[in-house]
Amino acid sequence: MKALLPITPEVPIEPPLALLAELTHRCPLQCPYCANPLEMERAATELNTATWLRVLDEAAVLGVLQVHFSGGEPTARKDLLELVRHAAACGLYSNLITSGVMLDAASLAVLAGAGLDHVQLSFQDSDAVQADRIGGYRNGHARKLVVARLIREAGLPLTANFVVHRQNLDRLPEMLALGQEIGASRIEIAHVQYYGWALVNRAPLMPSRVQLEQANAAVAQARTDLRGRITIDYVVPDYYAARPKACMGGWARRIINITPAGLALPCHAAETLPGFHFPSVRTTSLGAIWRDDPGFARFRGTAWMPEPCRSCDQREVDWGGCRCQAFAMTGNAAATDPACAMSPDHFMMADAVAASDAVAAADGPAPDLVYRRIRTAALVR
Numbered sequence: 465m466k467a468l469l470p471i472t473p474e475v476p477i478e479p480p481l482a483l484l485a486e487l488t489h490r491c492p493l494q495c496p497y498c499a500n501p502l503e504m505e506r507a508a509t510e511l512n513t514a515t516w517l518r519v520l521d522e523a524a525v526l527g528v529l530q531v532h533f534s535g536g537e538p539t540a541r542k543d544l545l546e547l548v549r550h551a552a553a554c555g556l557y558s559n560l561i562t563s564g565v566m567l568d569a570a571s572l573a574v575l576a577g578a579g580l581d582h583v584q585l586s587f588q589d590s591d592a593v594q595a596d597r598i599g600g601y602r603n604g605h606a607r608k609l610v611v612a613r614l615i616r617e618a619g620l621p622l623t624a625n626f627v628v629h630r631q632n633l634d635r636l637p638e639m640l641a642l643g644q645e646i647g648a649s650r651i652e653i654a655h656v657q658y659y660g661w662a663l664v665n666r667a668p669l670m671p672s673r674v675q676l677e678q679a680n681a682a683v684a685q686a687r688t689d690l691r692g693r694i695t696i697d698y699v700v701p702d703y704y705a706a707r708p709k710a711c712m713g714g715w716a717r718r719i720i721n722i723t724p725a726g727l728a729l730p731c732h733a734a735e736t737l738p739g740f741h742f743p744s745v746r747t748t749s750l751g752a753i754w755r756d757d758p759g760f761a762r763f764r765g766t767a768w769m770p771e772p773c774r775s776c777d778q779r780e781v782d783w784g785g786c787r788c789q790a791f792a793m794t795g796n797a798a799a800t801d802p803a804c805a806m807s808p809d810h811f812m813m814a815d816a817v818a819a820s821d822a823v824a825a826a827d828g829p830a831p832d833l834v835y836r837r838i839r840t841a842a843l844v845r
């Protein structure tokens with residue numbers, strides 16, 4: 465049972481369940497739906513090892529249970545092994561979120577030996593040519609298949625993560641089959657979220673309604689076929705939903721996100737919101753940030769909500785949806801998430817879907833993807 469941190473007697477704040485440690489923005493892949501911010505951190509601005517070790521200590525004291533080592537590509541950090549070992553020593557369950565292309569048998573063996581608990585391996589497609597095109601990394605898909613086997617041989621549980629969109633959604637049955645073939649205990653089918661760089665590529669990536677209906681049916685069938693053996697995580701994308709998702713489990717309720725440079729955020733996209741000055745773990749402890757920071761408090765709970773959220777019976781289910789999406793679409797971070805059918809801005813979602821359906825109906829080529837470049841070089845040893 466986790467302890468509550470009393471801010472005031474009336475407003476107890478539960479500790480975060482998970483720490484999302486974005487170790488670096490460096491990544492060998494170039495996915496055009498990357499959720500990293502438009503201005504990515506360079507290696508010179510990344511937190512040093514000592515600070516990350518302190519952050520892990522503070523997370524454990526705060527009551528965090530899980531740490532997700534993420535990026536960019538976390539294996540680009542030379543100190544990943546040390547961080548994993550320290551997380552284990554602190555009693556934190558550790559998950560490595562990786563593209564896998566920089567891993568090999570030796571690095572996986574030492575990570576497993578250091579106490580790594582789980583690996584989430586991303587795939588861009590089930591088709592190698594298309595996967596390498598989307599990821600912008602030659603022979604990446606073939607490498608991932610090898611790494612998936614090595615992860616299992618290292619004794620680590622595996623989640624296969626597929627990010628889906630217009631250009632691969634028709635192959636969802638093949639992706640589900642691939643997840644089974646490689647021995648994943650969990651398959652995550654994640655629709656692209658359209659903020660950051662992904663918003664630049666919304667037109668070429670947004671699936672059509674027909675594609676989405678077929679995908680929903682494929683997931684439903686797979687869940688029936690695989691019940692009790694493989695868990696399938698899947699959420700209908702916001703643009704086609706009538707209600708928003710509880711983004712991050714609610715603002716500053718479940719997860720604390722640390723950027724490569726050390727900013728503490730309630731979600732990975734919070735830096736896109738104007739008027740916030742999020743604190744740095746370089747100067748402020750994780751506990752003080754979680755309890756006292758006004759940016760974390762801004763959208764926590766329900767008191768900030770406008771109508772129709774304020775009087776809605778779903779307000780403690782979805783916590784008003786996604787603040788970053790509300791801002792990206794309406795210019796107002798406190799607006800009702802346009803994903804909600806009760807939002808006065810819901811037409812924006814409908815308009816984007818209609819535009820996507822029109823492209824599909826015309827049966828022409830999708831608009832070109834826009835790529836960006838950032839270099840990396842390192843390998844866990």
Ligand code: SF4
Nearest residue numbers: 772773776778779804
């Ligand atoms: Fe959620 Fe607000 Fe929509 Fe209710 S009105 S379902 S709380 S977004």
Ligand code: FES
Nearest residue numbers: 711731786787788
């Ligand atoms: Fe920031 Fe959803 S991504 S609240």
